[in-house]
Amino acid sequence: MNKSKLVIYGSYGYTGSLISEIAASSGQSVVLSGRNEKKLAEQASRLKLEYRKAELNHPEEMDSLLKNASVVIHCAGPFVHTWESMAEACLRNHCHYIDITGELGVLESLKSMDALFVKAGIMVMPGAGFDVVPSDCLASQLKDKMPDAESLELAIFTSRILSSRGTLTTIAEHLGSGGVVRRNGQLKRVRSAWKSKKVDFGRGPVSVVSVPWGDLSTAYTSTGIENITVYMAMKPSLIRMLKFSNLINPLLRNRLVRSLIKKRIHTLPAGPSAEHREDGQGLIWGRVINSGGETVESGLSTPEGYTLTSKIAWLIATKITAGNLKPGYQTPATAYGNDLIFEVEGCRKNE
Numbered sequence: 131m132n133k134s135k136l137v138i139y140g141s142y143g144y145t146g147s148l149i150s151e152i153a154a155s156s157g158q159s160v161v162l163s164g165r166n167e168k169k170l171a172e173q174a175s176r177l178k179l180e181y182r183k184a185e186l187n188h189p190e191e192m193d194s195l196l197k198n199a200s201v202v203i204h205c206a207g208p209f210v211h212t213w214e215s216m217a218e219a220c221l222r223n224h225c226h227y228i229d230i231t232g233e234l235g236v237l238e239s240l241k242s243m244d245a246l247f248v249k250a251g252i253m254v255m256p257g258a259g260f261d262v263v264p265s266d267c268l269a270s271q272l273k274d275k276m277p278d279a280e281s282l283e284l285a286i287f288t289s290r291i292l293s294s295r296g297t298l299t300t301i302a303e304h305l306g307s308g309g310v311v312r313r314n315g316q317l318k319r320v321r322s323a324w325k326s327k328k329v330d331f332g333r334g335p336v337s338v339v340s341v342p343w344g345d346l347s348t349a350y351t352s353t354g355i356e357n358i359t360v361y362m363a364m365k366p367s368l369i370r371m372l373k374f375s376n377l378i379n380p381l382l383r384n385r386l387v388r389s390l391i392k393k394r395i396h397t398l399p400a401g402p403s404a405e406h407r408e409d410g411q412g413l414i415w416g417r418v419i420n421s422g423g424e425t426v427e428s429g430l431s432t433p434e435g436y437t438l439t440s441k442i443a444w445l446i447a448t449k450i451t452a453g454n455l456k457p458g459y460q461t462p463a464t465a466y467g468n469d470l471i472f473e474v475e476g477c478r479k480n481e
């Protein structure tokens with residue numbers, strides 16, 4: 131069987147479209163896929179690529195999609211609803227899997243299936259986007275600089291907080307769930323906005339707040355550091371709102387409230403314009419500390435988050451089609467090393 135095709139699932143979503151545009155000029159054998167045939171046909175004719183409609187909850191359709199595929203780039207989020215069907219279809223069809231999630235629960239669930247992936251001979255790498263590739267590489271670089279590090283802090287800054295509808299819907303999906311940190315190797319539930327502080331990404335101090343992001347899983351896998359806190363840059367007024375949200379968490383978990391929030395999100399633009407992406411930038415800061423209280427600090431700059439996601443996800447997928455892969459669950463750094471991020475134009479160290 132010729133398993134040479136590269137499938138982009140969720141290809142007509144905001145981020146899937148960016149990846150599909152890169153794919154169109156690549157010369158690779160690409161199949162666009164998703165559940166809406168009309169949108170797929172329009173996109174495929176515009177980009178001059180093959181397409182195949184497949185519903186995630188329809189195993190026969192998924193098997194026909196993946197039986198000739200070497201790798202799928204899974205872009206259909208929120209991934210909490212989609213990862214499992216896709217991972218099972220990949221196992222059945224011996225197809226490598228990458229996705230662009232930053233959802234902690236999804237990363238942990240896929241990690242727990244490592245033995246199944248090894249047995250099937252497939253590589254599974256969730257988090258192949260802005261969150262978590264640069265932060266995963268930075269965490270591993272810091273661990274190399276301080277092998278006896280006992281704790282790690284990561285902070286993520288985007289110069290323009292413009293999110294796609296898909297990102298906002300994914301945030302809405304997890305509203306009211308509180309925060310998470312890693313302590314002594316275990317994930318520990320904490321209040322939303324549990325810690326806030328100032329971090330200097332290289333342009334003076336910026337307010338950041340702790341968030342339950344996917345790095346709490348991947349940075350632990352890549353470095354073995356048992357105490358991890360992840361922060362994102364946020365205006366102090368929003369941090370105050372996030373702290374207040376602890377009082378209304380049960381309300382935010384209410385289905386009706388979530389569906390009203392999602393309806394409102396659907397009235398917003400699909401995502402940042404090309405100009406916003408061109409102007410935007412991502413900054414990542416990290417610090418490790420050892421038992422003696424010594425610290426090492428470092429930072430990275432990247433292109434805007436959606437641009438970086440499309441480029442890095444595509445880069446990883448093409449490494450896989452070229453046979454450069456490791457079977458089993460992988461983080462970006464465990465599969466490709468600390469310097470993977472520097473393979474994308476515009477990514478550099480801030481020191």
Ligand SMILES: NC(=O)c1ccc[n+]([C@@H]2O[C@H](COP(=O)([O-])OP(=O)(O)OC[C@H]3O[C@@H](n4cnc5c(N)ncnc54)[C@H](OP(=O)(O)O)[C@@H]3O)[C@@H](O)[C@H]2O)c1
Nearest residue numbers: 140143144145206207208230232259260261294296297300
């Ligand atoms: N880690 C990162 O840095 C990063 C970066 C970018 C995006 N993301 C994540 O990637 C996801 C997509 O973002 P986006 O901006 O591209 O969102 P989007 O524009 O809303 O696109 C989502 C795509 O997923 C499809 N989809 C959703 N649920 C599906 C299901 N159950 N079955 C089949 N298809 C389904 C949608 O198809 P329909 O139109 O048919 O519903 C659409 O094609 C979000 O979870 C976002 O948080 C993460």
